[in-house]
Amino acid sequence: MDFGKVVIIVTTIIQIVSFSFAIYIFFRFAQRASPLRCLQNHVLMCLLIVATWTISIELPHTQKYLWTGSVSIYTSWFCTLWNISFFITAALNRILMAFMCVERHFLVFRPQTYHTHRTRLLFHYIPLILIVSIVLIYLFITNIFISCPAISFNYSLFMCGYTCWILIDNVAIVYAWIFVFFPVLITIIGCILLPIRFIIQKRTLQQVQWHRARKMIIQTSAIASIYTMCWLPFAIILQLFINDFVSLSDPSIDRFLTIVPYITSLLTPLIVFHTIQQRRNPGIMEQIKRRFWPQRQAVVRPLNQFVAQHNNPSAHERHASDGHLKIVKNVVSYSLKSQ
Numbered sequence: 001m002d003f004g005k006v007v008i009i010v011t012t013i014i015q016i017v018s019f020s021f022a023i024y025i026f027f028r029f030a031q032r033a034s035p036l037r038c039l040q041n042h043v044l045m046c047l048l049i050v051a052t053w054t055i056s057i058e059l060p061h062t063q064k065y066l067w068t069g070s071v072s073i074y075t076s077w078f079c080t081l082w083n084i085s086f087f088i089t090a091a092l093n094r095i096l097m098a099f100m101c102v103e104r105h106f107l108v109f110r111p112q113t114y115h116t117h118r119t120r121l122l123f124h125y126i127p128l129i130l131i132v133s134i135v136l137i138y139l140f141i142t143n144i145f146i147s148c149p150a151i152s153f154n155y156s157l158f159m160c161g162y163t164c165w166i167l168i169d170n171v172a173i174v175y176a177w178i179f180v181f182f183p184v185l186i187t188i189i190g191c192i193l194l195p196i197r198f199i200i201q202k203r204t205l206q207q208v209q210w211h212r213a214r215k216m217i218i219q220t221s222a223i224a225s226i227y228t229m230c231w232l233p234f235a236i237i238l239q240l241f242i243n244d245f246v247s248l249s250d251p252s253i254d255r256f257l258t259i260v261p262y263i264t265s266l267l268t269p270l271i272v273f274h275t276i277q278q279r280r281n282p283g284i285m286e287q288i289k290r291r292f293w294p295q296r297q298a299v300v301r302p303l304n305q306f307v308a309q310h311n312n313p314s315a316h317e318r319h320a321s322d323g324h325l326k327i328v329k330n331v332v333s334y335s336l337k338s339q
Helices: 001-028 037-070 074-111 117-144 168-203 207-242 252-275 283-294 305-310 315-338
Strands: none
Touching: 001 037, 037 074, 037 117, 074 117, 074 168, 074 207, 074 252, 117 168, 168 207, 168 315, 207 252, 283 315
């Protein structure tokens, strides 16, 4: 078995675990008291939706191609939809992550910005809607309406050899800069500046704000670091490819550009699951201990029973007390005779 198939098997195992975590998180989100309903976790849920779509619908086609060397369905419409899905999910992964890094600066240091419904609509919900809409519209138009009659799909290539727009230099460069380079750069800058600003301004924060800010900074830094480790090498190699320093004919480069976009989607459910974990409920743990490891308890008699026995001693107790009294009397009488 070659290295590529080993990678596919490992990816499949992670995919099953990741999808299970995603389903559990969606059930948690349906609860009213779920922390995922908080404003600062909305972008995280959007990333989870994108990741769930990727690992459940799109990734199986890539795995089938990597295993067999051919696409799943030999039709042009399938190839077009596969291209649309791949580029949309990858772009949303990067742009939503960049938006979350920028928004966390406001949530940590300017939380009053989101106190009113109007400001939440203006600075949170509308930007999210615009981001998703722009990505969908741009990639639908470029994949569907830009055609090359002289070029046809090749079903033995990844994503059938891409749609026509990726072969047009100007359009491909616009996509690379707007949807790859800028989001990755913003994520890196936002991730670095967030803890630096916290260290500089932590003296001006109240205790409650300090703990809340610290928690969000740790969460954002962890997520952004994982995304950066995945997308920064991808952006660098893509830039080298645009400048003709590397070629997709190299199998290692082609395999790298194929697998890396799925890594963040596979890890996102695990990251979100970690962020929603709360301290274990001591009441539940105490019930489990009592259920499986019961402790022996001393029998404590009621106070009224003890008083009743003291006031009304039993026959045995009366007999014992009479015996003690006789012994005391004999000792006293013997001492008097001896005197």
